[in-house]
Structures are given as structure tokens and as C-alpha cells.
Amino acid sequence: MHARSSQPVPEGLVELVEAELLPQLVIRSPHPHDPVVVEQLPAPWRSLGSGNYAAVLHHPRHSELVVKVYAPGRPGLTREAEVYRRIGTHPAFSVCHHVGQGYLVLQRLQGTTLYDCVREGVPIPLQLVRDIDAAIAYAESRGLHGHDVHGRNVLLHRDRGRIVDISDFLNPEPCDAWRDLRRAYHLLYRPVIAPLRLRVPTPLLERLRRGYRLYRHLRSRA
Ligand SMILES: Nc1ncnc2c1ncn2[C@@H]1O[C@H](COP(=O)(O)OP(=O)(O)OP(=O)(O)O)[C@@H](O)[C@H]1O
Ligand SMILES: [Mg+2]
Numbered sequence: 001m002h003a004r005s006s007q008p009v010p011e012g013l014v015e016l017v018e019a020e021l022l023p024q025l026v027i028r029s030p031h032p033h034d035p036v037v038v039e040q041l042p043a044p045w046r047s048l049g050s051g052n053y054a055a056v057l058h059h060p061r062h063s064e065l066v067v068k069v070y071a072p073g074r075p076g077l078t079r080e081a082e083v084y085r086r087i088g089t090h091p092a093f094s095v096c097h098h099v100g101q102g103y104l105v106l107q108r109l110q111g112t113t114l115y116d117c118v119r120e121g122v123p124i125p126l127q128l129v130r131d132i133d134a135a136i137a138y139a140e141s142r143g144l145h146g147h148d149v150h151g152r153n154v155l156l157h158r159d160r161g162r163i164v165d166i167s168d169f170l171n172p173e174p175c176d177a178w179r180d181l182r183r184a185y186h187l188l189y190r191p192v193i194a195p196l197r198l199r200v201p202t203p204l205l206e207r208l209r210r211g212y213r214l215y216r217h218l219r220s221r222a
Pocket of ligand 2: 051052152153
């Protein structure tokens with residue numbers, strides 16, 4: 001695949017990725033519905049997070065950028081590159097700098113995922129909900145769809161919201177992920193979790209994540 005981007009490819013990073021990172025990186029996707037696992041990562045690369053398709057890594061010399069490496073056999077890289085091509089520039093989204101073989105180079109977005117906010121007891125302001133609503137409306141104005149906007153794909157940074165993963169934004173099928181998350185924010189988070197400053201433990205969050213996935217699956221078949 002050719003490098004394709006509206007942004008300049010950062011000097012030296014592509015060589016670092018292809019000569020140092022990829023030959024030594026070992027990642028696998030144990031289950032399509034669970035995050036990929038990074039089993040081996042050469043120094044000084046660091047992992048910033050994993051989704052069900054890819055691991056997101058960064059190099060200290062290029063701290064403004066991340067490398068999103070798709071796990072073997074996991075699809076979607078070409079579609080994600082296309083979403084970035086269409087979405088243009090907006091403060092709630094990252095920018096794609098380079099499309100490589102099995103990986104993308106993206107602008108790094110600082111922030112904490114909503115999943116981690118709830119785990120760590122970081123307060124989530126109402127402004128975040130407004131920012132995500134506005135970001136999805138903007139994406140729709142570009143002919144895209146706010147698909148799969150879930151708790152690991154939304155970041156809180158300095159009281160503002162961003163969508164860190166727009167890989168499913170070409171998918172026109174209805175998706176209730178953000179609507180359901182917004183509802184949970186108003187019904188559960190603001191009245192109960194936030195005032196009591198509760199931290200939701202990881203095992204409970206994982207159970208909720210899997211339960212919600214099952215609920216979505218059953219609802220889509222109903
Ligand atoms: N541009 C970025 N800057 C900083 N961190 C990022 C960036 N992109 C992704 N991450 C981190 O890496 C994690 C996994 O990335 P991402 O959600 O894009 O992977 P995915 O496999 O496409 O996810 P999904 O399972 O939602 O499809 C995110 O939850 C986030 O913590
Ligand atoms: Mg994701």
C-alpha cells in the first residue's frame with residue numbers, strides 16, 4: 001500500500017516503524033470481541049492502548065504521533081485510512097499522516113478514555129457530552145456516520161471530549177453506542193457515580209462491557 005496522506009510523513013518515523021518496530025513486535029487478537037494483546041514490544045516503544053483490532057504504540061522521539069498496528073487477520077485498515085481522508089480537520093479528531101502495510105501513523109491525542117475515567121474516578125463534565133454530539137454532527141456533515149463511539153473510543157482532555165477511534169465511520173448501519181452511553185451518563189453517571197465519587201472496578205466494567213455487547217447483539221436480532 002502506498003503512503004497516502006494530506007499531512008507530511010514525519011521524517012525518520014516510517015523507517016523506525018518498518019526496520020525496528022514491526023520486525024520485533026508480536027501482537028495477537030485472542031478473541032475478535034476483546035482487545036488485542038501486545039506480547040512483545042521492542043524498547044523504547046510504549047503501548048498507549050489496544051482495541052479489538054489494533055494496538056496503538058508510540059516512540060519517545062515522536063511523542064506527537066502514534067502508530068496503530070492492526071493485529072494479524074483483523075480487517076479495517078483501508079477503511080480507517082479512507083475515513084481520515086474524508087473527515088478533514090476538526091479538534092475532536094486525530095489526523096492520519098501515513099498509511100503503511102498493516103499500520104497507520106496518526107496524530108497522538110492526549111487524554112483519558114471514558115472507560116479509564118470511570119475506573120479511576122476522573123470526573124466527566126457535561127461539556128464532554130456536548131463535544132461528542134458536535135463531533136458526530138460534524139462527521140455526518142462530511143457524509144460519515146458516528147459508528148461505534150463507545151467508552152474506549154472517547155477521550156477526556158482538559159474537560160473537552162474527543163473521539164480517538166473513527167475507524168467505523170464509513171458504516172451506515174444504525175449504531176446506538178453513543179446514544180446508550182449518553183443515556184447512561186444522564187441516568188447513572190451524573191446522579192449516582194459522580195456525586196459519590198465512585199470508582200468502578202475493572203472486573204465490573206468488563207462485565208458491563210460484555211453484557212452491553214450481548215445486549216446490542218440480541219437487540220440487533222430482535
Ligand atoms: N491517536 C491516538 N492518540 C492516543 N491514543 C490513542 C490514539 N488512537 C488510539 N489510542 C488509544 O489506543 C486504544 C485503541 O485504539 P483504537 O480504539 O483506535 O483501536 P481499535 O482496535 O480500532 O478499537 P475498537 O475495538 O474500538 O475498534 C484507544 O482506546 C486509545 O486508548
Ligand atoms: Mg477503539
